Amino acid sequence: MLRISEIKLPLDHPAEALPAAIVARLGIAPADLLSWEVARRANDARRKSAILMVYSVDVTLADEAAVLARFAGDNHVRPTPDTGYRFVATAPAGAPRPVVIGAGPCGLFAGLILAQMGFRPIILERGKVVRERTKDTWGLWRRGVLDPESNVQFGEGGAGTFSDGKLYSQIKDPRFLGRKVLTEFVKAGAPEEILTEAHPHIGTFRLVSMVEAMRATIEELGGEYRFGQRVVDFDIRDGRLRGLHLHNGDYLETDHVVLAVGHSSRDTFHALHDRGVHIEAKPFSIGVRIEHPQSWIDRARFGQCAGHPDLGAAAYALSHHCANGRSVYSFCMCPGGRVVAATSEEGRVVTNGMSQYSRKEFNANSGLVVGIDPERDYPGHPLAGIALQRHWEERAFVAGGSSYAAPGQLVGDFLARRPSTALGAVTPSYKPGVHPTDLSLCLPDFAIDALREALPVFGRQIARYDDPDAIMTGVETRTSSPIRITRGKDFQSLNVAGLFPAGEGAGYAGGILSAAVDGIRVAEAVALSLAG
């Protein structure tokens, strides 16, 4: 089979145009194209008046060797890569059971791969099963009641469960582990199109049932979930992990642990630091969420083609390097979605975004964040980034009225340096509510300056981006982990054997797909270690 990439057709092309384009591209007779299927589909909207669909297709031809020879040196006509996943080990009889801490995408895939290799992992999760967790999460959004153990960050499915479910990443993936992740998601109920769309997404409701289906698979394979089990301490002796202490006083003896606790498990980070586990501060970003009507973004990106069913709700990615040396960029853009309350700690306000599969809600939202780094912004202690996050999250709580409402400001007021006293034409989606105020109360001056510089620049790239009625809410502080729990080539902690830091919390991923891929890689390392 051959893969032909960069086949471009007009947005409204008929179905038969694609095989015709393949035949023309390869210079073969139509009868020599024995079969074809789409491997990847994207759109190119750089010219709004001539939007293109861009395909990669896998083809079976009458004489593939001859075609390959004719196109030698053409990178867009190559043998189809083998993207199949192969297990690196099989559990020997009587192998000890590894433990996975955390049932987010990283822990879920670590658990799944270990179970598929026969290792019968034990998965410890501080939160609840996903259905119960959903109720608790809505409890904050609807009633302003936070459960610190069951919320947007904590519980089955991890941080990405109530999200846009974007499933793409910039990671290097020479072994096509991302394909394994997407294939497992499809088995668990995700739409098949995620295997071919260039920018696949799932949305919240489907993620919930997929997470349940994957739990059932892991349990059928002999794995075991233990919910409401928070790891509070680590038994480390002679440079080796010996066991875990749980919040209820239980002790679990184990010397192979995947640590997949996500970026918000601050108590766990402190426990690890107290036990001397090697931790470094790492850069992350802080800022706000910005909302516009989705129709403005569709119009700006797709022109007359806005609303075309093959394009869906438009997304964007923006970045600007500021005069003060800071970079501002859009983060976790959610087309047709809503801004959500994403704190896991009492007395703090954090924003993030989510959407449903249909992406049909009224507003587009995106994080608009400013890069910060330990040397300049939180020097001196590996956990200083956490203190900085907490500081600004507390300021946001107070600026929002101390009720979990988010502080908000109209872009026009923000640029004019005056507090907002009322909302404008754009209705913010954040629940339990938005309190108009001055966002400079809850972000450092350099971040406010950088956002003020970037907004008009972005307004020149996307019409009405800096419209006076666009609304910003804050604060966006959980963009990625503020720490790295450094690991060696064997995927184990630099100074604690048997502890395998993984996923976003350990600083090795930055999204659902990359966390899941990291979970696979770490599971393989655990399996190889256990299999001797």
Ligand code: FAD
């Ligand atoms: P997490 O998903 O954070 O999972 C960690 C798990 O560990 C949690 O379930 C937690 O309860 C558990 N845990 C923590 N500490 C302990 C302990 N001590 N004992 C037992 N259990 C513990 N990414 C995307 O790619 N696309 C998106 O569209 C997207 N949207 C997002 C929207 C929102 C609202 C949020 C909050 C995040 C979003 N993300 C998105 C980011 C994505 O969710 C994370 O990058 C990803 O979930 C990280 O996976 P993880 O498994 O490393 O950690």
